Every structure is written in C-alpha cells, then in structure tokens.
Amino acid sequence: MSSHHETPGASPPRAHLTTDDVAKVAKLALLELSDAELATFTGQLDAVLDLAEQLNEFDIGDVPPTAHPFGLVNVFRDDVAAIGHDAEVMREEALAAGPEVEAHQFKVPPALGEAP
Amino acid sequence: MTTPAPAEAESVLAIAEAVRAGERSAVDVLDVHLARITASDDQIHAFNTVTDGDARERAAEIDAAVAAGETVGPLAGVPIALKDNMCTRGVPTTCSSKILEHWVPPYDATVVERLAGAGAVIVGKTNLDEFAMGSSTENSAFGPTRNPLDTSRVPGGSSGGSAAAVAAGFAAASLGSDTGGSIRQPAALCGLVGMKPTYGAVSRYGLVAFASSLDQIGPFTRTVAESAAIYDVIAGPDQRDSTSIPQDHISVTAALDQGIDGLRIGVITELSGRGNDAFEPQVVEATVAAAEALSAAGAKVEDVSIPTxxxxxxxYYMIAPAEASSNLARYDGVRYGLRKPGPNTASMMAASRTAGFGDEVKRRIMLGTYALSAGYYDAFYGKAQRIRTLMIREFGRVYENFDVLLSPTSPCVAFEFGAKADPLTMYYNDVCTIPSNLTGQPAMSVPFGTGAHGLPVGVQVLAPMLGEPVMYRVAAALEGMAP
Incomplete structure (x- = not known):
C-alpha cells in the first residue's frame, strides 16, 4: 500500500492499450482472437480503461480496499454430505456432464506434447 | 400484439389464496399460463426452456394435497419462471451461453428448493444476456428477448426473459439475478416491480457465479405486495452459502401497511439525472414527481449529495470483470459444457472457450484479466476496491440521516434493438443501479408513470443493509400514488 496521498488529477496520462497488450491478455485468458477481433476489442477495452480514469478524480489516500460487502469469514460445519440425494447417483450425474469420461474420471488430451 | 395485462385474479396472492381454499385448481392456473406461452412466446422469446411436463406433475400434486386437506405453502399453485442461471436438477441451465447449452445440473439452487417448498410451480427457464452480462438481453447466444409492451424494443437485461415472462402473463412472478442492475433495470423497462435484496439475504447456492461479491437473486412481480410475498419465501440463512447472512429473515409483508409518515427520504443529487443529457427528461421528472408525492404523503424529502x-x-467495470475472469475460468471443456478438440489440453481449452463464449463475455474476461495482471492491479482493480470502500462509508454516513434514498432506475425507457451497440453506451444503463451492488445494500424499482412513447418509467428506492422493511413501505406508498 502506498503511504502518500494521491492528489486528484495528478496521475500521468495512461498509455493506450495496444493490440499486443490485448493479444497477451487473450492468451492468458485462453481465448483465440482473429486479427479483426483483436483490433475491435483493443479499441473497446481501451474505452473502458478511459472510463476507469474517472477513479483518479477521487482522493483515496490510505483508504483500505473492499473485496466484499461483509468481511468474509470461514463457515464451519461437520464434514457430512449435505446434498439431499444419493452420493453415488450424484457422482454418476456429475460425470455424465463430462465431455469425455473414462473409468469414472474426466479425460483430456495430453497436457504435455500433443496427441499422436 | 401479445396478451393483455393479466387481471387481478392472476396475482400471486390471489392465485395462492384460491388454490389453498380449493376454489381453483393449480392445474387450471398452470394451463392458463402455458396457453399464453404457447400462443405468443415465439414472438417474445422469454423462455429458453418451458418445463410444462414437470409443472403439470407439480400442479397435480398440489391439487391432490389440497383435496387431502394437507397443508400447502404460501405460494401454492403460483406459476413462477426462473432466470436460466439458476440450477435446476434435471433441467438444462444454460446461462444463454453456447458453453453451457447442454448442461443439466445434478442439484437445485436453494431458491428453487424454497419456491418448491412453498408450493410454487416452476414453468420454465428464462433468457438472459450471456452469463448475465448485459442490459438488453441482446447478448443471449440464443437470440434476444422482446419487450411484451413493444416488441420492437428490448426488455432490458440481463434478466430480460424473467421480466418479459411476467409482463406477458406467462408467469405470475419470476426470479432474476442482479449484479449491477439486472433485476431493477428490466423491471423498469417492462413496467414491473424488481427487487435486489441486501447482499447475503438470499442464498446464492446454485446461482451460476458472475461476480460473486455483487450477485444477488430477487423477484420480478407486477405489484409490491407480490414482491414481498416472494421475497419472504426465498430470503433467509443457508448453510450452503458461506456469504449468507446468518440471522433469521424478518417478514417484509408485515411492514407493507406501516405507511411513510415521518420517514426521511433523500434524493441522490448525483444520480437524479438533473442537468444530465444522458437521462431522458421524463425519467428525471418521474423521480421528482415521486419525491413530491412522498413529501405530500408525510415523508420528509430533501436532496442529498453522494459524490462517489x-x-x-x-x-464496477473493473471489479465485476475481474471477478468474472476468475469465475469463468472454470469453463475449460474438462468437467462439463462445450468441448472443442485440440492436440493438447491447453489448445483444447482455448478452442472450447473461444467457440463457447460470445463477444461481451470475452470482453469482460479480457478486461478482468488485464485489471488483475501484474503491473496494472493497483492502478485499476486495487483503486476500484478503494473507491468501493469510500462509497460504503459515504452511503453509511448518509443513512445516519435518511431512512431511504431515491433515484431513477434507468436513464431511459425501453430502447430499440441495436440502439446501444457500443459497449460503453450500454454500460451506462446501469449508472443508477450499480452503487447498491458495490455497497451490498438493497434497492428496488417501482413503476411510476410513463415516459417517451408511453413506455413505463421506474423509480428506484435504495435502503441501508437489511433495510428491506422500510424500503418496501416506501415502495408500497409509491405504488399507491403512481400516476
């Protein structure tokens, strides 16, 4: 946390988003974009970041961040199944939603290398 | 065009009373509503799925229970529609996204259990902006919902299908979810009452997560009393939601007739729309008229400034996308949902997400990923979280001197399809509704007169944490004085 108080309007102008920035973010988010999409999204996302510049108009000083309307606390209970129906049925139904399932496990292509 | 406004006999309260007394069968009530769906939902597209088979069984069970003299719940035989982001065991829950198009949850959301326990009959799952991201329902992967009051216009969003279902008489009430205004804004645009409860008042268990610190479930109804009746059923603590408020729910129905004499009501200057070209003049005037009416009825009304x-x-457009980028990371083609093939796991995941998500969802995931990334976290997400603290403090101070606050719900009445294609223009629809999500405080939209093209205008009543009883009192008063 910074100790100095930020003065409203004192922040230097933000560098605009580039298509390289957005390509990097898309990669992190596991999304593939065409060149046309990349150009469109870059402009649109940059406009939202312009909107975010409005946040600099407020003196946030040493105000702490809020992640949640209440302070989050752990809620403990006994470790017993709370679902109203049979655990075995539940397992089969959950597995049934899997795109590819084998021997009661979700199956994916190789994590390292490529499938032959 | 579509069905006429349903008669008094179709209200949640009238249906439940008649069914409980054995004067009307739940099956008959259901058939009336299903007939309307069959006749005109091809024009409206309120529903992604109509659960007519399950609904008939459920209605018959309720009629049998009534005939056997058994106790039935306070919503006996009431047909209710659910936004399609609430889990229903054995019934597809799509979030209007291709990525969940064929997903069938193995469990019910807590709100679904509570409605069933109260005797309600679930008629179907309603359309929404994909993953509840939008303000017009145009972002649905399955096509937009049309506003039953004017089918050339949007119903609002993201809970547009739930709003349209009630406005068209397809269901007596419905549930939506509200992350930045997604219940209140469509309620305003469809001439309904829409309520976002205090964060934690209604369980989120089984609500597909968009922005977990902002999401809340709430009702759409035609009247304030019906809204209270539904809210009284769905509210209350739930062990399965760690953010659920652990204290017993206090009935808001009991508060409805307490009047407003002596209440202190503030009109939020910054959200009033006065002197702001982005607000339609009739919308601004409706809030002024509502404030004057409340004053004449005995409340002390004055303007109040809340700069943040x-x-x-x-x-919001830093915090909600940040949370969404994290929540939507689970859609990777592994355990459920759409899978597109790829030579390795990472390429399979990217192919699945690229094919499964629409543009608005992609925009928000990328925005959130950017706002959370190294080097930008403090400037965007961190700063937004601190502004959130300032807002909570400012609203807290204001509520030391006021019981409730007022503003317009939406800057405009229902708009035409494609009118707000630019994302920022669309985002601005939520300018008045977003603060209550960031603070966690309750707020509701009540119809108050008409604006451009004779379309309904909503006035928003905001209240402090767990201030639903006083909020409903003011809403009931406004409803009684609406032009």
Missing part, C-alpha cells in the same frame, strides 16, 4: 455515487460505474 458517480464513480460506481467506473469501479
């Missing part, structure tokens, strides 16, 4: 309220929009 205008920063809500900016803070």
């Amino acid at each position: 309220a205008v920063a809500g929009l900016s803070a």
Whole structure:
C-alpha cells in the first residue's frame, strides 16, 4: 500500500492499450482472437480503461480496499454430505456432464506434447 | 400484439389464496399460463426452456394435497419462471451461453428448493444476456428477448426473459439475478416491480457465479405486495452459502401497511439525472414527481449529495470483470459444457472457450484479466476496491440521516434493438443501479408513470443493509400514488 496521498488529477496520462497488450491478455485468458477481433476489442477495452480514469478524480489516500460487502469469514460445519440425494447417483450425474469420461474420471488430451 | 395485462385474479396472492381454499385448481392456473406461452412466446422469446411436463406433475400434486386437506405453502399453485442461471436438477441451465447449452445440473439452487417448498410451480427457464452480462438481453447466444409492451424494443437485461415472462402473463412472478442492475433495470423497462435484496439475504447456492461479491437473486412481480410475498419465501440463512447472512429473515409483508409518515427520504443529487443529457427528461421528472408525492404523503424529502455515487460505474467495470475472469475460468471443456478438440489440453481449452463464449463475455474476461495482471492491479482493480470502500462509508454516513434514498432506475425507457451497440453506451444503463451492488445494500424499482412513447418509467428506492422493511413501505406508498 502506498503511504502518500494521491492528489486528484495528478496521475500521468495512461498509455493506450495496444493490440499486443490485448493479444497477451487473450492468451492468458485462453481465448483465440482473429486479427479483426483483436483490433475491435483493443479499441473497446481501451474505452473502458478511459472510463476507469474517472477513479483518479477521487482522493483515496490510505483508504483500505473492499473485496466484499461483509468481511468474509470461514463457515464451519461437520464434514457430512449435505446434498439431499444419493452420493453415488450424484457422482454418476456429475460425470455424465463430462465431455469425455473414462473409468469414472474426466479425460483430456495430453497436457504435455500433443496427441499422436 | 401479445396478451393483455393479466387481471387481478392472476396475482400471486390471489392465485395462492384460491388454490389453498380449493376454489381453483393449480392445474387450471398452470394451463392458463402455458396457453399464453404457447400462443405468443415465439414472438417474445422469454423462455429458453418451458418445463410444462414437470409443472403439470407439480400442479397435480398440489391439487391432490389440497383435496387431502394437507397443508400447502404460501405460494401454492403460483406459476413462477426462473432466470436460466439458476440450477435446476434435471433441467438444462444454460446461462444463454453456447458453453453451457447442454448442461443439466445434478442439484437445485436453494431458491428453487424454497419456491418448491412453498408450493410454487416452476414453468420454465428464462433468457438472459450471456452469463448475465448485459442490459438488453441482446447478448443471449440464443437470440434476444422482446419487450411484451413493444416488441420492437428490448426488455432490458440481463434478466430480460424473467421480466418479459411476467409482463406477458406467462408467469405470475419470476426470479432474476442482479449484479449491477439486472433485476431493477428490466423491471423498469417492462413496467414491473424488481427487487435486489441486501447482499447475503438470499442464498446464492446454485446461482451460476458472475461476480460473486455483487450477485444477488430477487423477484420480478407486477405489484409490491407480490414482491414481498416472494421475497419472504426465498430470503433467509443457508448453510450452503458461506456469504449468507446468518440471522433469521424478518417478514417484509408485515411492514407493507406501516405507511411513510415521518420517514426521511433523500434524493441522490448525483444520480437524479438533473442537468444530465444522458437521462431522458421524463425519467428525471418521474423521480421528482415521486419525491413530491412522498413529501405530500408525510415523508420528509430533501436532496442529498453522494459524490462517489458517480464513480460506481467506473469501479464496477473493473471489479465485476475481474471477478468474472476468475469465475469463468472454470469453463475449460474438462468437467462439463462445450468441448472443442485440440492436440493438447491447453489448445483444447482455448478452442472450447473461444467457440463457447460470445463477444461481451470475452470482453469482460479480457478486461478482468488485464485489471488483475501484474503491473496494472493497483492502478485499476486495487483503486476500484478503494473507491468501493469510500462509497460504503459515504452511503453509511448518509443513512445516519435518511431512512431511504431515491433515484431513477434507468436513464431511459425501453430502447430499440441495436440502439446501444457500443459497449460503453450500454454500460451506462446501469449508472443508477450499480452503487447498491458495490455497497451490498438493497434497492428496488417501482413503476411510476410513463415516459417517451408511453413506455413505463421506474423509480428506484435504495435502503441501508437489511433495510428491506422500510424500503418496501416506501415502495408500497409509491405504488399507491403512481400516476
């Protein structure tokens, strides 16, 4: 946390988003974009970041961040199944939603290398 | 065009009373509503799925229970529609996204269990902006919902299908979810009452997560009393939601007739729309008229300034996408949902997400990923979280001197399809509704007169944490004085 108080309007102008920035973010988010999409999204996302510049108009000083309307606390209970129906049925139904399932496990292509 | 406004006999309260007394069968009530769906939902597209088979069985069970003299719940035989982001065991829950198009949850959301326990009959799952991201329902992967009051216009969003289902008489009431205004804004645009409860008042268990610190489930109804009746059923603590408020729910129905004499009501200057070209003049005037009516009825009404309220929009479009980028990371083609093939796991995941998500969802995931990334976290997400603290403090101070606050719900009445194609223009629809999500406080929209093209205008009543009883009192008063 910074100790100095930020003065409203004192922040230097933000560098605009580039298509390289957005390509990097898309990669992190596991999304593939065409060149046309990349150009469109870059402009649109940059406009939202312009909107975010409005946040600099407020003196946030040493105000702490809020992640949640209440302070989050752990809620403990006994470790017993709370679902109203049979655990075995539940397992089969959950597995049934899997795109590819084998021997009661979700199956994916190789994590390292490529499938032959 | 579509069905006429349903008669008094179709209200949640009238249906439940008649069914409980054995004067009307739940099956008959259901058939009336299903007939309307069959006749005109091809024009409206309120529903993604109509659960007519399950609904008939459920209605017959209720009629049998009534005939056997058994106790039936307070919503006996009431047909209710659910936004398609609430899990229903054995019934597809799509979030209007291709990525969940064929997903069938193995469990019910807590709100679904509570409605069933109260005797309600679930008629179907309603259309929404994909993953509840939008303000017009145009972002649905399955096509938009049309506003039953004017089918050339949007119903609002993201809970547009739930709003349209009630406005068209397809269901007596419905549930939506509200992350930045997604219940209140469509309620305003469809001439309904829409309520976002205090964060934690209604369990989120089984609500597909968009922005977990902002999401809340609430009702759409035609009247304030019906809204209270539904809210009284769905509210209350739930062990399965760690953010659920652990204290017993206090009935809001009991508060409805307490009047407003002596209440202190503030009109939020920054959200009033006065002197702001982005607001339609009739919308601004409706809030002024509502304030004058409340004053004449015995409340003390004055303007109040909340400077950070205008920063809500900016803070929200950092916080909500940040949370969404994390929540939507689970859609990777492994355990459920769409899978597109790829030579390795990472390429399979990217192919699945690229094919499964629409543009608005992609925009928000990328925005959130950017706002959370190294080097930008403090400047965007961190700053937005601090503004959130300032807002909570400012609203807290204001509520030391006021019981409730007022503003317009939406800057405009229902707009035409494609009118707000630019994302920022669309985002601005939520400028008045977002602050209550960031603070966690309750707020509701009540119809108050008409604006451009004779379309309904909503006035928003905001209240402090767990201030639903006083909020409903003011809403009931406004409803009684609406032009």
